[in-house]
Amino acid sequence: MTNSVGYPINQMSLGLMVLIGLPGSGKTTLSKTLVNNYTYFKERKLNFIHICYDEYLEFSKDDSTTDWKNQRNTIISEIGNLIISIKSESWNQCPQKFAHHLEKLDCSIKNIVLIIDDNMYFKSMRYSLFQIAKKYNIGFCQVFLKCPVELALLKNPQRIAHSVVPSSIIIKMNDKLEPPDINNKWEKYSLEIEAFCDLNQVCDKLFSTLIDSMQCNEYTINSDPKQRELSFIQCKKNVLHQTDLALRKIISQKIKAILCSTQNEGRRELVLKLNNRKLEILCDIKAGNICLTSDVLEEINKGDDNKYALYEFLTTYF
Template sequence: MSKRVLICLVGLPATGKSTLCSELLKQATNYDIEHICYDKHITTVDHVTDPSAWNKARQALNQNITNLVSSNKAETCCVRSKVFLLDDNFYYRGMRKEILHIAQRNSCVFGQIVFRVSKELAISANNSRCDTIVAEETIRKMSNLIEYPSEAWEKHVLHLAELTSYNESTTPGRIELVSQFIDFICEQSPEKDPAVEKLKREADRDETLNDVVQQCDILLRKVISQKIKDDRRSGLNVPYSVYSRTKSLFLEGIKTGEISFGDQPVTTEAVSLKFTVIFDDTQVEN
């Protein structure tokens, strides 16, 4: 079955992320790749001079990614999986968690590829770029701030070996390693939406609770019937309304959780015992 996969590329500027994506686009055969480079979409604002506008532009891009992923739902019947390579620094864990939430809401697989280099090599490679050059101070700050994947939710992560030379960024072995990782992640289960899962758990709990209430209702009729017979043999005359009120208190206690059977089965004996306790308590109060 085909999947939709969101992969964050994590690392300092000029570490070969975009170059590797270009090579993958030429070689990919088992899946369709869409390369989304954040720098090409967020070009009109600077995160240093205008962080507020930069954040808004970033959120707008993430919304566009959400729309793009959502529009690909109809294509999941295809044989080939759709892999979105999100090309950014993603140096804060919170940035990656935003992508995780997109994956959760759209039943996508989520993963990360980590590019590690020394800040000196990143600065050197950045200065030799023929296109967009990042300020050296920005790279130095990012190097100190970057939060590499380590949390439990960051379970599908490929840590590429640290580069000692920029020329190593697209070696055949490195490309093959990334291709194998993408093959692997395309076989993994999609992320689950916590909100949907919570609703499912609540629905399951309510269904279980309703089953217990129904079981108790049936068994209480037998218990009350037996108590009335025992009362007659003993010469007692307990009004049925008293038993009926106790039954109502019992069932209400089940619904509110005040009365529970835990892991024990709901049996006539267990119901009778709890019913007797409630009955005795109400008689004492009266």
């Protein structure tokens, strides 16, 4: 059985919608509009759950990068637990921090979209969530709110006090922001909209992107546990090996630049910092704190000699 737009309503469908954009680009405004029973989507039998990272991340001047990453990893893990509780309809197993969201759901609507509201300016941040979607065989799509940095800086002071971000950080994010690329298989279901646009003008495209991602069956996983584990181990070893080689090359190039431009007394310290950074990156990849994008992984698996995507990806971490 389907509704008036051809969407199945007798079975549960679940998807992640990851928002991308600068602080002040309207991500939370869009999320709240969708959650508050926006008529267009309610008529099409969609429930929304808004997961705003700002509500769960604790910031302080003393926080280390490691602590920040650990907090984000905890949220991702609990999103996975939320997905399990929804799919199994075991509401009592829902992570406590998300329980209030389930209380607001329209129980007559079985189709649920988890809106992930964060800046998500690095592909690696989004890829971690794609892996969750793949693991639990649910839909995954991205919505990029394109916003001029000048407008983001103007809107930023209007945010809730604890959510206001220093202007220097917004400018830095803008310089490093990696928009979705639909040529990457995992980013196939991506939509770009103008920040603060009229939702009525983009709701058809948004709905189409959501439904297409939730109905796709591209995340099928090998059913043989032993073969899957062996394949995973072999792939991971190759990825780490190729990453190590690429990092060595990047470090070598940077050391040459240091030798040409730095006084003798400062060279040793800079070289030591580079080598330490290399070890940190490798450890983060092993631990899953840094996730290589699908285009990088595809490049590695193909065995290409010139790993441009890998070098470009790793260079952003220096």
